[in-house]
Amino acid sequence: MMKSSQVRGIIFDMDNTLLRSSINFQIMKEQVADYLIEHDLLPVGFAIQEHTTSTMIAYVKAKGMPEESYTEVMKMVVQHELIGMEGAGLEPDVSELLDVLMKSYVLVIVTNNSYKAAVHALETTGIHPYFDLIIGREQMEAMKPSPSGYLAAKQHFPQILESEWISIGDSWIDGRASIDAGIPFISYGPNGHLMKEKGITPIANIDSLLKLLDYV
Ligand SMILES: [Mg+2]
Known part of the structure; x- marks a missing residue:
């Protein structure tokens, strides 16, 4: 088993890593895509199946997106x-894990969710009391898979060395963002195959949080 030399800071994704939300990401993505297609x-x-809502919005933004469309x-x-x-x-096991x-x-959350909702x-x-810092989408330059949220976390805790961070998340966008920020990534849950497809190599894949x- 590969073990990092020393870890002092851990960055968590929130939805479906710590919290089991019932956000219907598929319907959200389809509704956003419909709007974007309707507005040319x-x-x-x-190929919306290759995107998440956030990567789709980033794609459109990069090509020039009217402010009112973004708001909508x-x-x-x-x-x-x-x-x-x-x-x-x-x-499962979140409280036990966080207690330890x-x-x-230092425990941090980086989520594409809005800060308030998070x-x-x-x-x-x-x-909430377990975490030293929560970074929502308003605190990052661009949403995951951009590494900006993870980089913001590193900047916030300069006493923690580059090599002392690790992160965990359930989605390939967490892996991409983390690795691009120079932080080794552990994937949680059943999305391991998608990581491979996206060229992401987690240091481990765990199916139970306590294995962290x-x-x-
Ligand atoms: Mg997630």
Whole structure:
């Protein structure tokens, strides 16, 4: 088993890593894509299955997106997030894991969710006090898979060395962002095959959160 030399900071993705939300990411993505296609911002036949909502929006933004379209699309996203976060619960073993980790590590969340929605969900589920820093989409230059959220976390804790970070998430966008920020990545859950397709090599793939303890 590969073990990092020394870990002092751990960055978590939130949705479906710590929290089991019921955000319907598929419907969200389809609704956003429909809007973008209708407004001639995306070509008909755009390969949406290769994108997440955030990468699709980033793609359109890079080509030049009217401010009002961006506002409109983000309204749709927020609506899905609000509905999906209602009654969000914890992934199995989250409390046990955080109880152990909080004594010895700096714990950070980097989420594409809005900061307010994230804090609300973390407070509702009772795990907000465990975290030293929460970075929502407003705190990053660009959403994951951009590494900017992870880089912001590193900057916030200059006492933690480059080599002392590790991150965990369930989606390939977490892996891309983390690795591009120079942070080794552990994938959680059943999306391992998608990581490979996207050229992402996690240092480990775990199916239970407590297994993270083997790598820190
Ligand atoms: Mg996630």
